[in-house]
Amino acid sequence: MFSRRHLLLGSLTLAAVGAAPLHLALADAPTDRRFIFVILRGAMDGLAAVPPYGDPQYRSLRGALALAEPGEADGILDLGGFFGLHPKLTTLKTWYDAGEALPIQAVATSYRDRSHFDGQDLLENGTAQPHGSQDGWLNRSLAALGGQPRLGLALGDEMPLIIRGKIEVASWAPTNLAQADSGFLALVQAMYRKEKPLADTLQAAFAADDFAARTLGNGGMETPMAGQANTKPAGRPGGAQLAMFTAAGKMLADDQGPRIAVLDVGGWDTHSGQGTVDGRLGNNLAQLNAALAALRQALGPVWDKTVVMAATEFGRTAAPNGTGGTDHGTASAAFLMGGAVKGGRVLADWPGLAPAKLYQGRDVAPTLDLRAVAKAVLRDHLGLSNEQLAQSIFPGSGAIAPTTGLIRS
Amino acid sequence: MAQIDTVIAAQRFGLGARPGELAAIGDDPRGWLMAQLRAPQVIPAAFGNMPSAADRFVGYRELVQERRLEKQNAGATAQSATPPAKDAFAQLGQNLRQSYRADASARCQAAIDSDAPFVERLVQFWSNHFTVSGQRPIALGLAVPYENEAIRPHVLGRFADLLLAVTRHPAMLLYLDNAQSVGPMSRFGAQRAKGLNENLAREMMELHTLGVDGGYTQNDVRELAKILTGWSIAGLGRPGRPLAATPGTFHFAAAAHEPGDKTLLGKTYAEAGEEEGVQALQDLARHPATAHHLATQLARHFIADDPPAKAVAILERRYRDSDGDLGEVTRQLISLDAAWQPAQQKLRTPNDWVIGVFRAFNARSADRGLKALAALTQLGQLPLLAPSPAGWPDMQADWLSPEALMSRIDLAQLIGRRLEASVDPRQLSEATIGPVLSQESRFQITNAPSRADGLALLLVSPEFMRR
Secondary structure, three states: OOOOOHHHHOHHHHHHHOOOOOOOOOOOOOOOOEEEEEEEOOOOOHHHHOOOOOOOOHHHHHHHHOOOOOOOOOOOEEOOOOOEEOOOOHHHHHHHHOOOEEEEEEEEOOOOOOOHHHHHHHHHHOOOOOOOOOOOHHHHHHHHOOOOOOOEEEEOOOOOHHHOOOOOOEEEOOOOOOOOOHHHHHHHHHHOOOOHHHHHHHHHHHHHHHHHHHHHOHHHOOOOOHHHHOOOOOOOOOHHHHHHHHHHHHHHHOOOOOOEEEEEEOOOOOOOOOOOOOOHHHHHHHHHHHHHHHHHHHHHHHHHHEEEEEEEOOOEEOOOOOOOOOOEOOOEEEEEEOOOEOOOOOEOOOOOOOHHHOEOOOEOOOOEEHHHHHHHHHHHHOOOOHHHHHHHHOOOOOOOOOOOOOEOO | OHHHHHHHHHHHHOOOOOOOHHHHHOOOHHHHHHHHHHOOOOOOHHHOOOOOHHHHHHHHHHHHHHHHHHHHHHHHOOOOOOOOOOOHHHHHHHHHHHHHHHHHHHHHHHHHHOOOHHHHHHHHHHHHHOOOOOOOHHHHOOHHHHHHHHHHHHOOOEHHHHHHHHHHOHHHHHHOOHHHOOOOOOHHHHHHOOOOOOHHHHHHHHHHOOOOOOOOOHHHHHHHHHHOOOEEEOOOOOOOOOOOOOOOOEEEOHHHOOOOOEEEOOEEEOOOOHHHHHHHHHHHHHOHHHHHHHHHHHHHHHOOOOOOHHHHHHHHHHHHHOOOEHHHHHHHHHHOHHHHOOOOOOEOOHHHHHHHHHHHOOOOOOOHHHHHHHHHHHHOOOOOOOOOOOOOOOOHHHHOOHHHHHHHHHHHHHHHHHHHHHOOHHHHHHHHHHHHOOHHHHHHHHOOOOHHHHHHHHHHOHHHHEO
């Protein structure tokens, strides 16, 4: 099935603009490994996602937010006697049992204040400062991989900072809009000839659109969840989120497709009504669980070459606040998932939940820098060097060594 | 130059020219803006008899209560064969969605129809600054009434009054959880083992006043949260209880207020109940960091994503010298040369662009607001549904993704086709952005293969996409 924009990638465009050929010729792609980063925006409660139920303080400290013991109704999914998974994270539990999921606890970026926006900015820009860089560390990773255009992919309407930068990145979001025809698009293209940012963005859109049509079929609109997929994400999870995870999987499954993708999942800022199994947080975790399952299914055999990393800007207070929720905190949990992950264990230097062990007397104390994990993936999975990692990708991070043994060789 | 200034007035300061607007602005664009600031401010007719936030709150509580009862009844009659009369939960969702659709359409219509589009832009700017987002269901029906009740009356008044009105409004108290925040040592706190929620206190300093680098600490967040304990809403408790105020309106719950002195940003606030918060808000409004933060936000919105430091400094000084008079600051903004540079440095957000499209076509159909809302759904920027308390982003990097651009182009061609019969693209482009239209754009619009394509090209021309 041809995309209605397909023509533009052929002779019409070339004749009109004299541009270089635009098909995604990635036969010489720098790697056949795949890396997907999932940003959990809004500060996920790590103590709910990966409960340390064996900690003597866990039950008393968490109070009404404590989850039931493993084996009880709606109980924690046990991960070896001390840590567990939230009962909604069933897919992760299956992967853990297969050695393909590595939950991480007490991990944090270097950010120690409690603003979502600065915390996310730092997580994405890869420096040790909020607003420390105008581009993101995934874009700089793309540059280090050779800088081929559209080796990176952003799912959703907005291009997150983490993958913004000099290297051109594809983007895709589900749409039910009637699509403009290629004749009209050629006119727009001509009109934008001297308007660099608009012209470049349009060109990137053509390439992404054509590729989506090829991998997803039917002009990029057909997904397994056809009924739900045709709605734009308005920040609301559900059908659109599932569609985006599915689309990411399909596009990355293609040999000629992108190698690095970024997905956004919001809804973690549970100041009130957080709940245990079925509250705001439980529902969000259930949706994430379903989306991850859809991603894995769409990736097919490419799953074996894939690492999915999910992380949040910071954690939440260890104890509940006064309104059945949790406020902004420090360390949280993160996940590595995929066939290329050496999983089946929990990565944690657990600081404990005793009052004196909490950061500023309120938060889980960070014992691992998130960059150590990201660097491990970029080095051991994508083949970047220690030098690239310490200088351009995470500037000034020379003292933070990549964690060893996270990736299957 | 004067001609270019008319488009700047209409598009950068206003919401985009309607046919005839450039002519009406004439050779005094600054005067046209100033006149809007002087005119009596009224709630636009598009809002009609919209219920107040308090009414909406009461309606919401009743529906939630109904749902609860129904659940209980369903449990009690589980053995009997009687099916429940209606699903109150579904009803609740449906009511919320309906009221949101009506509210948001009215908001779009008010902007499309506005004869004071500069003031309307200011209302939207400050509403986004003080975001209440319907992403939380309780706020969905309150957000538009909030904008009219707490934001609109104060956009040309003192910032301190705006801050107070916003902070006391039920929509904000619920959206950022302060309504349920309880001082741990208060009477409620002791009885019910409830406690503090720092959400509003933090976002007030980070987003509403000082800015994230404004020099406050985690301890200041706690102290401000304590100061604000008791700032709540009448009618939150179990039904049937006697109320101290009209349900759904501000109520200071003394029993939830944390007793004792508090220290915020180095200043001690002696125990004074509700008055502590009023004082603290006044002080936050006067803080130099607030002046800088607000000046930066305004300059970023009206001048450039990365605004010139000198322009920010001038606005900042005006803010301080006038004790936070937003009317004065706004007049200063109009007088800045930097705000009248011909280069269109701002990308129109989807909201700006869609409203501009409907204004350019002088849309008059009864469902123009609803149609604009449908377009905004496609473009991913629904009014009052921002993803976080920081509101919708305001910079090009946030909105100029390949997917977003393609969605605008798709929408433009659709609109062009629907309106083809009625409008001549050459005339419309001259009437809306003529003085700033590039040769390239004018050529493509004029030589388009059809009127539909010509109109669509106008809508996605660089000069229409930017302001």
